[in-house]
Amino acid sequence: MRLFKWLMGTTAGLMLISCVTINIYFPAAAAEKAADRIIEDVWGRETQPQPSAPEEKETSEVNHNTPVALKVLNWMVSPAHAEANININSPAINALQAKMKQRHERLHPFYQTGAIGLTSNGLITLREASAVPLKDRNTVNTLIAEENQDRKALYAEIARANGHPEWESDIQETFARRWISNAAKGWWFQQGGSWKQK
Amino acid sequence: MKNKLTLFLTVLLLVAATSVCAIEQVSIQIGNWSSEQVDISGLQVEIDLKTTGLVISATANGVQLAEPFGRLSDVRLHCDTLRWVSGQIDCQAGQVDFTHAQWGSQKLSFSVQSQVEEDNYQLSLKNIRIEQGQLSIQASYQQGDWQAELTGQQLALASLMRVVSPYINQQQLNLFSQWNVNVIADIEAKLKGQQQNLTSASVTGALSNVGFSDPSGRYVAETVDAQLTLELQAESGSWRWEQTLTVDDGQAYFEPIFLDLAEQPVMLSSEGQLSFNEQRWQIQKLRFEHGESVQAAGQLQGQNTQLQHLKMDLNSSDISILYKDWLQPFIPGSSLSHLQASGQLDADIQWDNEQYQFIVDLQSVSLADEAGRFSIDRLGGQMAWTNQTAVLPVILSWQSASVLSMPLGGSTLQAEVSQNQIQFTDSLLLPILDGELTLNNFQLSLAEEQGTRWQFQGLLSPVSMDQLSRLLGWPELQGKLSGMIPKVSYADEIISVDGALLLKLFDGTTVIKDLRLQQPFGSLPQLYANIDINRLDLQTLTSTFDFGNISGKINGRIHNLRLSNWQPVQFDAVFMTPDKDPGRRRISQRAVNNISQIGGGPSAILSRGFMGLFEDFSYQKIGLSCRLMNSVCQMDGIEATEQGYYIVKGGGLPPWINVVGYTREVDWPELIARLKAVSQSDGPVIQ
Numbered sequence: 001m002r003l004f005k006w007l008m009g010t011t012a013g014l015m016l017i018s019c020v021t022i023n024i025y026f027p028a029a030a031a032e033k034a035a036d037r038i039i040e041d042v043w044g045r046e047t048q049p050q051p052s053a054p055e056e057k058e059t060s061e062v063n064h065n066t067p068v069a070l071k072v073l074n075w076m077v078s079p080a081h082a083e084a085n086i087n088i089n090s091p092a093i094n095a096l097q098a099k100m101k102q103r104h105e106r107l108h109p110f111y112q113t114g115a116i117g118l119t120s121n122g123l124i125t126l127r128e129a130s131a132v133p134l135k136d137r138n139t140v141n142t143l144i145a146e147e148n149q150d151r152k153a154l155y156a157e158i159a160r161a162n163g164h165p166e167w168e169s170d171i172q173e174t175f176a177r178r179w180i181s182n183a184a185k186g187w188w189f190q191q192g193g194s195w196k197q198k
Numbered sequence: 199m200k201n202k203l204t205l206f207l208t209v210l211l212l213v214a215a216t217s218v219c220a221i222e223q224v225s226i227q228i229g230n231w232s233s234e235q236v237d238i239s240g241l242q243v244e245i246d247l248k249t250t251g252l253v254i255s256a257t258a259n260g261v262q263l264a265e266p267f268g269r270l271s272d273v274r275l276h277c278d279t280l281r282w283v284s285g286q287i288d289c290q291a292g293q294v295d296f297t298h299a300q301w302g303s304q305k306l307s308f309s310v311q312s313q314v315e316e317d318n319y320q321l322s323l324k325n326i327r328i329e330q331g332q333l334s335i336q337a338s339y340q341q342g343d344w345q346a347e348l349t350g351q352q353l354a355l356a357s358l359m360r361v362v363s364p365y366i367n368q369q370q371l372n373l374f375s376q377w378n379v380n381v382i383a384d385i386e387a388k389l390k391g392q393q394q395n396l397t398s399a400s401v402t403g404a405l406s407n408v409g410f411s412d413p414s415g416r417y418v419a420e421t422v423d424a425q426l427t428l429e430l431q432a433e434s435g436s437w438r439w440e441q442t443l444t445v446d447d448g449q450a451y452f453e454p455i456f457l458d459l460a461e462q463p464v465m466l467s468s469e470g471q472l473s474f475n476e477q478r479w480q481i482q483k484l485r486f487e488h489g490e491s492v493q494a495a496g497q498l499q500g501q502n503t504q505l506q507h508l509k510m511d512l513n514s515s516d517i518s519i520l521y522k523d524w525l526q527p528f529i530p531g532s533s534l535s536h537l538q539a540s541g542q543l544d545a546d547i548q549w550d551n552e553q554y555q556f557i558v559d560l561q562s563v564s565l566a567d568e569a570g571r572f573s574i575d576r577l578g579g580q581m582a583w584t585n586q587t588a589v590l591p592v593i594l595s596w597q598s599a600s601v602l603s604m605p606l607g608g609s610t611l612q613a614e615v616s617q618n619q620i621q622f623t624d625s626l627l628l629p630i631l632d633g634e635l636t637l638n639n640f641q642l643s644l645a646e647e648q649g650t651r652w653q654f655q656g657l658l659s660p661v662s663m664d665q666l667s668r669l670l671g672w673p674e675l676q677g678k679l680s681g682m683i684p685k686v687s688y689a690d691e692i693i694s695v696d697g698a699l700l701l702k703l704f705d706g707t708t709v710i711k712d713l714r715l716q717q718p719f720g721s722l723p724q725l726y727a728n729i730d731i732n733r734l735d736l737q738t739l740t741s742t743f744d745f746g747n748i749s750g751k752i753n754g755r756i757h758n759l760r761l762s763n764w765q766p767v768q769f770d771a772v773f774m775t776p777d778k779d780p781g782r783r784r785i786s787q788r789a790v791n792n793i794s795q796i797g798g799g800p801s802a803i804l805s806r807g808f809m810g811l812f813e814d815f816s817y818q819k820i821g822l823s824c825r826l827m828n829s830v831c832q833m834d835g836i837e838a839t840e841q842g843y844y845i846v847k848g849g850g851l852p853p854w855i856n857v858v859g860y861t862r863e864v865d866w867p868e869l870i871a872r873l874k875a876v877s878q879s880d881g882p883v884i885q
Contacts, residue, residue, distance in 0.1 A: 087828045091867075092722055092762035099721075130415030134451045138527045141454060145531025146721075153721035157762060163827055 026170045027086060034086040034158065035171075035178040038093075042100045043182060086171075090161045096154045100147065107143055116144065117188035117195055122155065122176035123148045127188055127195060151175070222247045237262035251288075252280040261296070266364050270296040285314040300361050302327060317341045329357035331382075348387045355381040380409040399430040408448065422448030422459060436473040443467070454527035462489030462519065470498075477502045484510075491519035496547075508549040517541050517563060533719030536568040541577070555584035560594070571719050574599040576608075582615045590615045602718070603669065606630055619643040622654075631669075633661030633680070653687035663703060673743055677703035681710075692716045704742070706734035706751070725761040730754075733776060736820075745876065746789030747814065751781045766826065774821035774836070785846060785855065786814040792876045793845055793857055796869070818849020822859075824869075831864045 107124075110116040110132065117127035124144055126132075132140050155175060159167040180189045180198075187198050228241040240259030245252055254277045261270040277292035292308045304327055311320040318340045326333040331353035337346040356379075363371055385403035389396060408422040422445055429440040446463040449456070457464065470481035481498040496510030514520040521539040529535050541563030547556040558581045566573035576597035582590035595610040607629030613622045622640040635658050642652035660678040667675040681699035688694075693715040701708035709730045716724040731754035740748045754773035759766065775783065821836040822845050835843035839858050848854025 090762065090767050090829055091765040092767055095763050096722060128415070129453075130411065130418075134418055134420060134449045134456055135458065137451055138454060138456055138530070141527070142530040142535060145535075149531050149721045153717075157722055160760070160762070161767060161828060 026164075026167055028170070028174065030086045031167075031171055031174040032178060034088045035175045036182065038088060038097055038154070039175075039178055039182045041097055042104055043184075044101075044104070086158065086162055088158060088161075090157070092157050093154065093161065096150050096157065100150050100154070103143060103147055103150075106139075107147065110140060110143075111184070111187045114186075114188050114197070115140065117190060118179050118183060120176055120180075120190045120192075122172045122179060123151055125190075235264050250279050252282065253278050254280045268299055268364075270298050272297050287312045287314075300364060302329070328353060328361055330354060331357060342393050343390075344392070345388070345390045348385070348389070350383060350385045353383045353385060355379055355383070376413045378409075378411050380407060381405050382407045395432065396430075397432045399428065401428040401430075402426065416453040417451070419450040420448055422450060435475060436471055438471050440469045441467060454530075455524065456527065457488070457523065462491060462523070464488050488523070489519065490514075490516040491523055505549070506551055508547065510545075510547045512545040512547060514543050517543055533567070533571070538564075538566045538568060540564050553586050555582070555586055555588065555590065557582045557590065567719075570603065572599070572601045579610075583618075583620075584615055585618050587617060592620065604630065605669075613640075618645050630658075631661050631665045634659045649690065651687070651689045653685060656681070656683035656686055658683065658699065660702075663701075675703060675742060676738070677701065691720070693718060704734040704736075704738040707732045708734075722763050723761075725759075725764070727756075727759045729756040729759060731756070731773070735781075740789060746792050747786040748784070748789045748820070749781065750783035750817075750820070751776055751779070752820065767829075769824075769826050771826070772821070772823040775817075775819045780819075783817050783820075783850060784814045785817050785820070787812070790815070790846070790855060790857060795876055796872050812853045815848065815853050815855035816850040817846050817855060819847045820845065824864075826866055829866045831866050831869055833859060833862055833864055835859055 107116060113128075113131045115126065115128050115131035116124050119125050124147055126140065126144060129137070152172075155172040156165070156168050158171050159165050180191075183189060183198050185198050188195050189198065190196075224245045226243045226245075228243060229239075231238045231241050238258050238261050240257075242257050244255045246254075254275070256273075256275040258273040259271065261273050262268075263270065273294070273296040275292065275294045277289040279288070279290045280292075281288040287310065289308070289310045292310065293305065294308060295303075295305045297303045304325075306326060307322075307324040309320075309322045312318070318338075320338040322334075322336045324334040326335070331351060333348065333350045333353060335346060335348055338344065359371070359374065383403050383405050385401065387399065387401045387403075390398045403426045405422075405424045405426060408424060409420050411418040424443060424445045427440075427442045431438045443466045444463065445459050445465075447460050449458055449460075451457075465485070465487040467483075467485045468481050469483040470479060472479045478501050479499070484494075484496050484498060486492065486494040492512060492514055494510055494512045496508065498505065498509075499507040518539045520543075521537060526535055526537075542561045543563065544559040544561075545556055546558075548554060560578050560581060563577040564573075564575045565577070566575075574596050577594060578596070579594040580592060581594060582592050584590055592613040592615055593610070595608065597608040599606040599608075609626060609628055611622065611626050612624045613620050620640075620642045622637065626637040626640060628635040628637065635656055638655045638657070640652065640654040642650070644650055658679065658681040660680040663675040663677040663679060666679060667673065679699065679701050681697070683695055683697045683699070685696040686693065687696075695713035695715075697711075699710040699713065701710065709732070710727050711730070712726065712728045714724075714726040716726075731752070733751045733753060736748040736750050736752050739752075740746060752773055753776045754771065756769050756771040758768060758770045760768040819836050823834045825832040833843075835845045835858075836847055837844055842858045842860035844856060845859050846855060846857035848856050
């Protein structure tokens with residue numbers, strides 16, 4: 001405790017803490033790029049990606065609201081970390097991606113009719129049951145359940161593969177935004193608790 | 199008003215009575231006539247006197263009935279045989295025509311008999327048209343007792359609703375239109391009653407084109423054909439019923455069950471009783487049949503919408519359909535959701551206010567996961583489950599099984615079930631290749647708040663690695679795998695193995711510890727382990743892998759190992775010549791070459807004094823480490839040199855050799871590719 005107080009009371013302490021903070025900082029831009037690459041592969045080129053917001057909110061906060069000492073430190077330390085990449089090239093991720101790509105062919109017509117919509121947490125759900133012929137209902141339920149399992153596994157695996165299992169929710173949140181941005185015209189997505197159409 | 203009517207009728211009767219001989223036809227123009235209930239305009243009545251009785255014809259431009267019935271226009275009434283004798287009015291064959299906004303243009307045949315003094319009335323109405331359909335009614339009433347027979351042909355519910363919609367509660371109508379119900383019915387109903395009460399009903403009907411859908415689309419039927427019979431009997435304070443329903447065409451969906459009724463018809467019959475006071479109901483005989491997949495018979499009891507007691511015998515002569523229609527829909531995306539099932543079963547199910555038990559007899563049941571993750575063949579015996587304290591025996595045998603492509607032999611399991619738990623009463627011996635896994639004290643619980651949990655103590659008697667490695671698609675390994683496992687447990691989708699698996703390979707021992715398996719049948723199975731390798735004989739190892747000859751012992755560890763989808767994605771591995779008792783250490787020309795290739799080919803420099811003259815070299819130490827993360831292997835060796843690290847360091851009797859690695863980061867897939875290339879290469883290339 002005394003050590004902690006001492007650390008807090010000194011610039012050195014601040015600098016040390018900031019070091020730690022930067023170290024575990026989630027590379028949002030890289031994650032977005034990684035997400036887009038996977039989404040483009042899974043959905044094919046038919047969808048139209050929209051560029052994301054140019055700058056990350058968190059990054060700018062770090063840049064503008066930090067003392068000079070930290071800025072200097074950031075300048076010294078961050079290049080190594082800012083370049084931090086999100087690697088999505090593992091056999092496990094590739095296998096999931098291939099499964100999802102294959103499944104997408106079967107899901108595609110249901111995105112088109114609005115039977116399936118994209119949720120705000122990076123998953124999919126049955127939005128309009130009546131748009132699915134009765135005999136296909138259970139097939140669609142199964143497809144949705146399996147797709148969601150693969151998506152959850154994908155988010156967790158990307159976080160683990162990059163050595164930060166705790167990034168899982170950040171990755172999921174990034175994907176949630178990117179799935180929606182990349183969705184084709186006419187597809188439905190959830191926003192603020194209600195359904196909207198691209 | 200009534201006086202006026204009486205007056206006219208008196209005049210009419212007088213005319214008729216007094217002039218029997220003189221006149222045979224009377225025609226009266228009444229014009230407008232109104233009472234509290236009815237308002238008639240342009241009324242004209244003609245009366246013909248015949249020997250058979252009176253012939254009466256009446257026409258009116260309009261008859262305004264009390265609300266909500268509205269107005270009839272172009273009304274014509276005709277009766278050939280009207281008899282009117284001392285309080286008895288009969289019309290054997292009458293006809294009435296009119297037009298009404300909702301009811302359309304109607305031409306009805308009717309007959310009426312009334313004996314006012316005896317309080318006896320009979321009425322028959324035929325050819326009531328309801329759009330495309332037709333309805334006939336025959337009713338009689340005597341001193342409070344009444345009966346009615348209704349016969350309808352091609353009655354469409356939608357048409358019926360259009361006709362009656364102005365007269366019923368708007369809320370009920372909304373509900374009805376939300377559900378979007380369609381039925382075309384041929385129906386015969388016999389109703390009996392007393393005063394306001396129905397005492398019995400007997401209904402038979404053929405329903406076609408039945409369709410409905412709730413607003414959310416969770417309960418839907420399309421083009422369903424059904425036959426219905428219903429017998430209803432009122433007893434003091436209760437109804438007694440008998441009902442049958444056969445559905446043999448169309449499709450239905452009751453989330454999550456989908457039934458193709460044309461393929462597998464459904465039959466439901468019941469006999470039961472409903473008492474009014476407490477809304478208690480009882481079904482003494484329930485039968486349900488769904489083609490080959492399920493035949494069920496049982497009894498049910500309950501109050502209001504609450505089921506209190508159920509006892510059911512269920513039989514399936516083809517569980518592939520039972521699984522497809524009745525089980526699979528409830529578990530989409532689970533490890534059991536893609537099974538090939540066959541066999542038969544009989545089940546006995548009891549449910550009493552949240553207390554339940556079921557006993558299932560299985561006959562030659564085979565289950566196989568379509569993805570090949572597990573299977574069980576020719577499973578038979580008795581399975582049971584209960585959440586009660588009663589103890590139910592379980593005995594199951596099977597001929598063969600497999601888990602994750604590992605074949606398991608046949609075995610017999612004996613256990614007891616009680617309070618959502620199953621416990622083996624005897625050790626289960628599970629043959630694995632030429633060895634055997636013994637499961638002791640197996641216990642599984644399905645308590646809701648904790649999810650599925652199980653655990654056992656295991657003993658793995660030696661399994662030959664040559665068979666196992668062939669099965670796993672590895673190079674053929676000689677050795678044995680065995681283990682004493684103090685505890686294997688499963689909770690929160692993770693299988694944890696306490697204790698160690700011992701692998702006797704290459705004259706050394708390999709110990710697998712801290713083994714954990716996450717979601718073994720999930721999207722992305724994760725395996726975690728720490729492996730310690732002790733004194734492997736390199737001679738045996740290198741000859742197995744056709745790597746070039748190396749002699750000596752080696753120690754190693756692979757810690758923090760993670761396999762994702764059975765592929766290594768992370769570990770921290772070190773292999774090193776042991777300091778103590780390292781054995782005779784020689785390395786062949788070819789092995790040196792291969793090591794240098796793995797270490798990055800040209801970047802590894804061989805210091806080869808008198809190179810080419812010697813078949814093999816002596817070394818002091820050999821060592822290599824790889825820290826795998828993110829598809830990159832961080833490599834290191836025994837110790838650092840100026841620019842790189844030693845992989846092999848010469849020593850002992852000359853000739854010596856040093857192998858130095860320079861690449862610190864190696865792409866893992868590339869490293870694997872190199873290893874494969876080495877093991878497939880034809881032989882040494884000596885420069």
